[in-house]
Amino acid sequence: MSDAEPLAPQYSAAAIEAPLYADWQARGLFAPSTAPGARPFVIVIPPPNVTDVLHMGHGLNNTVQDVLVRFERMRGRAALWLPGTDHAGIATQNVVEKLLAAEGRTRFDLGREAFVARVWQHVRAKGGIILQQLKAIGCSCDWSRTRFTFDPAMSRAVREVFVRLWEEGLIYRGYRVIHWCPRCHTALSDEEAEHADVEGALYYIRYPMADGGEPITVATTRPETLLGDVAVAVNPEDGRHRAFVGRHVVLPIAELEIPIIADEHVEAGFGTGFVKITPAHDADDFEVGRRHDLATPIVMTADARMGDAALGGKPGGRVPAPLFGMDRFEARKAIVAMLKERGLLEKVESRLHAVRHCYRCDTVVEPRLSDQWFVTMEPLAAPALEAYRQGRVRFIPERRGDEFEQWLTGIRDWNISRQLWWGHRIPVWYCDRCGLQQAFREDPVACPACGGPLRQDEDVLDTWFSSWLWPFSTLGWPEATADLERYYPTDVLVTAPEIIFFWVARMIMAGIHFVGRVPFHTVYLHGTVRDTHHVKMSKSLGNGIDPIEVVNRYGADALRFAVTNGLGVGTDIILDPNDLDTSFASGRNFANKLWNVGRLLLSSLGDGPLPALAEVPAGELTLPDRWIVSRLARVARETTEHLERFRLNDAVGTPYHFLWDDFADWYLEEIKPRLRDEAPGGAAARAVAAHVFDRVLRLLHPAMPFITDALYRRLPGRGDASIMVAPWPGADAGRDDPDAERDFAFVQALVNAVREVRAEYGVKPGAELKIVVSRLAPRQAGAIAQAKDMIRRLAKVGALETAAGEASVLGRVGSHALLPDGAEVFVVLGDAIDVGKECARLKTELTRLDGQLAAVRGKLGSESFRTRAPADVVARETEKERQWTARREALAGKLAALGCA
């Protein structure tokens, strides 16, 4: 890739992107600058699951990060974007278990060691594909620092953190009801058990009184847990039922006598007022049971089949033979049928209710009583809340901070143990001889207390227990490395809002607790990629768009343009998976436009070095030159500000419209004749065009890295320098020139007016017209004089006359159009004129003007407006009224002259 190669006539993303990426890598441009004084700017990637393949969500997430990183790199920061992957405990284990299932085996057939080896084998063979795919979309990550949450170094950080928390007394073992996924065979945290509405039923079941009295009725959505009931509870304040407390009922099917108790937990007004208490199968009931010292019989196995845990693998006890081994949902039906048969089913009401589901496999989660490891979160949450309230970490959009705050305020302890094999094994050892139970930094050989043999806890840690350390474990913590010193804390975290609690909040807590500083000052939460029905894109729903396919068809730049251009702060991205052409048309079109602008310029700029803009004598700059340079100044400022405010849509849209609407449609059209050999003004035009194009390429580079670099390198005098490290256009990008902007706007209005008349009257495209521009202010006359050739060419005008006052050419042979500040243009059409049509045209204009005038006069006529509105607003309205009145008079004059009715 060098500037010696000519630009291909046809833009081909495929032809430029891969070689450029290889070149960036070969030059080491992704490593943070070591220039003295370069302040670091750091982003750590939200590590995708190691076995993931890129989907649009990743495409969006990583494009945003790359835009920010490239922007700051160009601004001279020592930009580091640290990449990596997550071992993703449950997800990855599931993937390999599925592979085994295809072979007709389970992980238990292999055993723990062989299974873990198998997962590693899979990860080594198939893992990390996604990192290669990130390269295809142009991500400028420092690949030399790639991390994996299961790397030895990361594992060491995990171990250190666990032991520290242990030493601080913040880790404890708890026997309680947790969320259990019967399919994944593991406990889940509260966050991993997601609510989803399910069409269910409320079953009203009669429990006969042990003393033969009238049966009571209990309402439940989960009849299958009935066998685990140990009591029926009523609210102590419930007048209707208070008398029942202390009596006993006969638990149906199990045929056991259980007491009726009183507990605050029961809502008196709800249902029948009687609630079955099943401590081993419901978290609330567990608390009730604890308060009343009740037994906790387990009647379901780990895979959610009926079975009395007390009896091991045998039927009996609370679970009678016909139900034994039955799946929970089958059992629900069976138990309901049995109750019905016995006349104990009073009624069934269908009901929509929220049921928790496994976030990895979507199986309905089963509350399960078991021993698990927990982290006491409150002491970690308090400093995080304080940091947030002090503004040491902010959220974009801001409202997401409220969610964060709310969650931290009511934080619950974190269940960190998983009954999986793929993950960081819990570093706790047990001594069966002396009962020691302790966490170790290094694997122990024998019990430090009694010298007896030790066995390690079988469970592994929640995958998020390694993720929450990511911003500092990746930089070498717990070692005091140079990287940690230089790059921590990081700057911005870019991620999806659904991960705030899983990850963002915990990283903030961990950063403060273990390193002493918030891990990033800004959390930018972008939207979700959805289809045209606003359904989140996902592989399982089949409504996804494969970003790699988009790259192959339209290029990474088109992909990136499309996602950033559609990205308002906090809004979702809607794309149509059934119409890639439409979804990515604007990006593809724009890339093509850029390419062709490049072709035009490169064929005209010559090979020699061009003078810098500053070296062109001011006197040689024409009105269009000054105009485009002034526009550029503003566009550079605005683009910078949009990026600083994370308004990516505007950050892309601003240079897009400048390049297309101003630079290509007007400026390039204007300078075409000047670009011909030896044409007057050519030197200035070349210098200005090269300057402006160079700068707009830089402004677009963060969003469209490939095509901008491909073009930039070929600009004269660039040698082979990459735009990646070209300075970001600052105050020196252009030169503000309000006069030039106003004058050029007038010229544009004139050209547009003539074009409209041409279209209106169907004038042949090639035909040159005569126009007379009249009622000109001196400044406007000057503008026309400066842009005469351009007006002739762009409006196809053969003869251009100007007049300070009223034009002498009037009558029924042309069309009038009004220009800014009272000027007007008369387009001579000769016989082509249609008086009726012209009258209609002018009348439409008059009607519109009258409407505006009425509005502004209404305002000015209002006493309250003149006294209460700010003086500058009143002045503005007064000026409007003056101008519009003048226009109206001019229009009325034309109508009269034409003899319109």
Add this chain to the structure above:
RNA sequence: GGGCGAAUAGCUCAGCUGGUCCAGAGCGCCUGCCUUACACGCAGGAAGUCGGGGGUUCGAGUCCCUCUUCGCCCACCA
């Protein structure tokens, strides 16, 4: 059940501190052009009661209330 957000052209969205926005863009649509950078283009154009209703204000797409519809987050009423 609690909290939050959004409703602007056929579609996807801008419209940032209420007044130069007589309501904008991209895609789509209509008309005319292959004008030697680009038809993935050029020029022109049609298209919106700014979800409904009420209010605040001299003035509201922009602020407040309410209704409707979508969406998100949280949640132990079985």
